[in-house]
Amino acid sequence: MSSSTSDMPSRRATLAERLTSLMDTRHPDGTGPGNADEVAARSREIAARSGGPTVSHQTVHNIRLSKVSNPGLDTLAALAGVFSVTVGFLLGETDTPPAPRSARDRPQAPAVASVAPSATTLAARLNHLFAVVHPRTRGPYTDAEIARAVTDRGGNLSADSIAALRNGGWDDPTSKQLRSLAEVFGVPVAFFFDDAVASKVSDDLTLLNAFKEAGARKVALRTVAELDEEALTALVPVIEHLNRAGKRQRM
Numbered sequence: 336m337s338s339s340t341s342d343m344p345s346r347r348a349t350l351a352e353r354l355t356s357l358m359d360t361r362h363p364d365g366t367g368p369g370n371a372d373e374v375a376a377r378s379r380e381i382a383a384r385s386g387g388p389t390v391s392h393q394t395v396h397n398i399r400l401s402k403v404s405n406p407g408l409d410t411l412a413a414l415a416g417v418f419s420v421t422v423g424f425l426l427g428e429t430d431t432p433p434a435p436r437s438a439r440d441r442p443q444a445p446a447v448a449s450v451a452p453s454a455t456t457l458a459a460r461l462n463h464l465f466a467v468v469h470p471r472t473r474g475p476y477t478d479a480e481i482a483r484a485v486t487d488r489g490g491n492l493s494a495d496s497i498a499a500l501r502n503g504g505w506d507d508p509t510s511k512q513l514r515s516l517a518e519v520f521g522v523p524v525a526f527f528f529d530d531a532v533a534s535k536v537s538d539d540l541t542l543l544n545a546f547k548e549a550g551a552r553k554v555a556l557r558t559v560a561e562l563d564e565e566a567l568t569a570l571v572p573v574i575e576h577l578n579r580a581g582k583r584q585r586m
Contacts, residue, residue, distance in 0.1 A: 422529070
């Protein structure tokens with residue numbers, strides 16, 4: 336199995352284009368481009384070993400034809416596992432998927448295990464956003480407030496649906512619904528299923544809240560002015576992270 340970065344679609348590519356590219360370039364070693372039946376069969380093999388989600392050949396076919404452009408998270412997770420990519424790649428949050436490995440180097444556990452959230456994980460991450468992303472002058476937003484913010488952005492999530500996501504009663508929102516939630520909270524959609532992204536975003540939010548608790552006026556500008564060039568260079572990305580995290584706090 337071989338492919339180059341130039342073979343991969345750009346971030347503007349649709350889900351159909353990304354899936355087609357993967358099926359053309361990431362087929363099993365020694366075989367030709369994959370088809371919908373092979374992708375579905377591979378997803379069942381992975382599920383039999385690890386208990387993950389599966390995808391039907393018809394769904395694969397419909398996604399490639401753009402008849403389905405807003406699949407559920409389980410479908411995206413199954414496809415990610417088949418091709419050893421992240422859900423974030425399928426959703427266009429990154430242009431370059433992880434480098435494919437040969438069959439003998441590939442572990443028995445599917446790659447999707449690290450990105451496909453259980454209901455508890457998805458619920459915990461959403462609840463974490465509720466707990467930390469809100470103005471310092473008030474408490475967390477309510478489910479109804481977030482639902483209105485989603486609606487204002489053209490999304491479709493009710494307060495009851497958000498409550499179900501938070502308590503683990505529902506664990507398969509569509510990609511558009513996840514995007515709407517991510518946009519409202521100002522985080523990348525990969526926050527909900529990618530451990531590395533979730534950790535980085537959480538660190539940014541924690542740092543921002545610490546500064547807010549300390550109070551901006553307590554950070555003296557003269558302290559910054561006295562820093563040497565190396566220290567200032569190290570400080571720039573921190574300030575950029577704080578700026579991005581600050582935007583997440585403003586609905």
